[in-house]
Amino acid sequence: MSIPKVSIRQIKAARALLGWSQEDLAAAAGVSIPTIKRLEACDGALGGRADTGTKILDALHTGGVEFLGENGGGQGVRLRKAAH
Template sequence: MSILKVSIRQIKAARALLGWSQEDLAASADVSIPTIKRLEALDDILRGRAETSTKILRALHSAGIEFIAENGGGAGVRLRKPRAK
């Protein structure tokens, strides 16, 4: 999760991959629903308080999301493969 810039589109795509609503993300990240709605109303890089962004990214990462950096092929998001037991 060392990516510096994550877009709101990546956040929305991550929620879609997980089947999460804005309410689900808010609960998992321990932030308010209005905060998620406000952030997702923008079409830009995830901004706001660093603590809030960290909570959101940590919650998504913990749920199995990997953010893919812009590396010539375009930024993206994917689900991690489950770890073998």
């Protein structure tokens, strides 16, 4: 089962924006390091169990990342603006 509209490339880009290793993401999401490694070894849509994908996306969102959907310019990620 795939988590719609979020790609593995977006996950990797989100980690890079946050300066997180695979280990950091695993800890933040409450999933195992081998799970992160296995998911990131693939390309395409974020796969795996839906609850695992939700944990990963929630952790990255809590870290400050926004996922950008396909809007004619392509999928992407960005850091949220800090609230002032």
